[in-house]
Amino acid sequence: MDAVAGGGGIITLPAYLFAGVPIHVAYGTNKFGNSFGTAIATFNYGRGGFVRWKPGFLCAVFSLIGSWLGARLVVALSAQALQYCTMLLLPAVAIFMVMNRNIGKEEKEELTGKKLYWRSALIGFAVGAYDGFFGPGTGTFMVLAFTGLLGYSLINASANAKLVNLASNVGALITYIGHGDVLFLLGIPAAVCSILGNYLGTRLAIKIGGKFIRPVLLAAMALLVIKLIYDMLA
Numbered sequence: 031m032d033a034v035a036g037g038g039g040i041i042t043l044p045a046y047l048f049a050g051v052p053i054h055v056a057y058g059t060n061k062f063g064n065s066f067g068t069a070i071a072t073f074n075y076g077r078g079g080f081v082r083w084k085p086g087f088l089c090a091v092f093s094l095i096g097s098w099l100g101a102r103l104v105v106a107l108s109a110q111a112l113q114y115c116t117m118l119l120l121p122a123v124a125i126f127m128v129m130n131r132n133i134g135k136e137e138k139e140e141l142t143g144k145k146l147y148w149r150s151a152l153i154g155f156a157v158g159a160y161d162g163f164f165g166p167g168t169g170t171f172m173v174l175a176f177t178g179l180l181g182y183s184l185i186n187a188s189a190n191a192k193l194v195n196l197a198s199n200v201g202a203l204i205t206y207i208g209h210g211d212v213l214f215l216l217g218i219p220a221a222v223c224s225i226l227g228n229y230l231g232t233r234l235a236i237k238i239g240g241k242f243i244r245p246v247l248l249a250a251m252a253l254l255v256i257k258l259i260y261d262m263l264a
Contacts, residue, residue: 046059055211059213059216060206070228074232075236078236084147092150096157098204100109133189139181143181154198162205168195
């Protein structure tokens, strides 16, 4: 799911928390495992010629900066404060997802010139900061931003989302490792599974295209809403 439409953290982060992993370690371990899968997805999309490299690299640089700052904020907060932030962010993310459920149905002209680059930088920093601080739904936000603000097709948006998401993952992961918030005994097998899943997801997306990406994107949004309802009831 993450390779195609983003939102893998919607599944993996709650899984760590449900298993009893402390919240800071859950954030770090989640970032560790997902980073390897994202790297494989980025490689596959790049090899297929679906990545817009120049705006993608600019977006990735600003995403790296934003992610590092977001992760620094996470490690500075107490576990209780982080739980409160999570409870506040989940409703906002879910509402945004539901309001944009028709994404990708209409074709737009791809943006060029200066607007392409400053919008890429803005997307990278904003979504990167969100990824470093919270994470779930980041790839989906990237796809929404690239299609809505840059006019990318769904396959190009998914490809560039992986490149930028990889940068934000690395920026956050450096901070988490430095603070000892990665449980490698759990993170390494999770990374192996993430690599396999991302490889399969990118091959399907490249082979089938938008017809495959759109329903997976909607599924990612639906899962986030279900998680929100579950958290509220719990």
